[in-house]
Amino acid sequence: MKSGTVAVIGRANAGKSTLVNVLVGEKVAIVSPKPQTTRDRILGIATRETYQIVFADTPGLYKRRNALTDIMMKTTAVTSRDVDVILFVHDGHAGLHEEDIALIKQYAALGVPMLIAYTKIDIMPKERIPADVRTLYEAGVSCDVYPVSARKGQNLARLEAGIVAALPEGDRLFPDDVVSDKSEKFMVAELMREKILLKYDEEIPHGVAVVVNRFERRENGTCAIDLDIVCEKANHKAILIGKQGAALKEVASFARADMEKFLGAKVFLTVYVKVREDWRDRARLIREFGYGEEER
Ligand SMILES: Nc1nc2c(ncn2[C@@H]2O[C@H](COP(=O)(O)OP(=O)(O)OP(=O)(O)O)[C@@H](O)[C@H]2O)c(=O)[nH]1
Ligand SMILES: [Mg+2]
Known part of the structure; x- marks a missing residue:
């Protein structure tokens, strides 16, 4: 079977935790409209018959302001290092800026297989999606981009299949009935x-x-x-x-x-x-x- 860990990375407020919750099928991480909601690495585990995906939700990338944000950014950096796949979550509705492209390229350069979830497509003009995808490819980003809506459940099966395809073969890392590592x-x-x-x-x-x-x-x-x-x-x-x-x-x-x-x-x-x-x-x-x- 396919089994492995997926670091869920992206800017603060991009929609990482919402996406992890819906892919896991249970609420493992809290969600809010304010940035810096997630402060810890939280594992959310999706177990199906032929595969197990261990998502590691992370604190969103954000400017450092104090010792707590320093620690949060360290948690995210450490999590992205030791995984099988990186799922970079981009808030499509917020636009695609130079800094987003730079950040995406920085993570793509880590040498870990990476996918991009381009999310919140339910609240943005659809015609912007292909234009943004083209911009990314023209900037030299070669990973697959999956336009999704976690809130409306759009295109999630395709994203999940893409993640599974990138996972290595292996045994389950957690028992079937475990959905989180947190108490x-x-x-x-x-x-x-x-x-x-x-x-x-x-x-x-x-x-x-x-x-x-x-x-x-x-x-x-x-x-x-x-x-x-x-x-x-x-x-x-x-x-x-x-x-x-x-x-x-x-x-x-x-x-x-x-x-x-x-x-x-x-x-x-x-x-x-x-x-x-x-x-x-x-x-x-x-x-x-x-x-x-x-x-x-
Ligand atoms: N319309 C829409 N809103 C979404 C979607 N996904 C997330 N949101 C909203 O975006 C906001 C941020 O969501 P979170 O999941 O907390 O974002 P995050 O990336 O985990 O944020 P941090 O933990 O702060 O880094 C919340 O208000 C969500 O309801 C989506 O697919 N569509
Ligand atoms: Mg979060």
């Missing part, structure tokens, strides 16, 4: 962060880490979860909590609903908001919050 506790923290990304302006979620202090499945089938939302400044804490706690109550309730769906259990959620001044520039705190390591 339930990790996903619970991520679901909380996803709701914060969706509700608040960019500055707040980018400075937030979520730390789960208690994750307890009880005998009666319920789940008790205590977590800290760690932010960078006292005024961020005030915004997160909102007037009489209304904002926090709303965001926690959205998160709890998703946690219940994910865990298949009733969740009792307790949320605290804490301030750790400028934690994104403090290596010890970044490590303490679980970033920059393979496992959390």
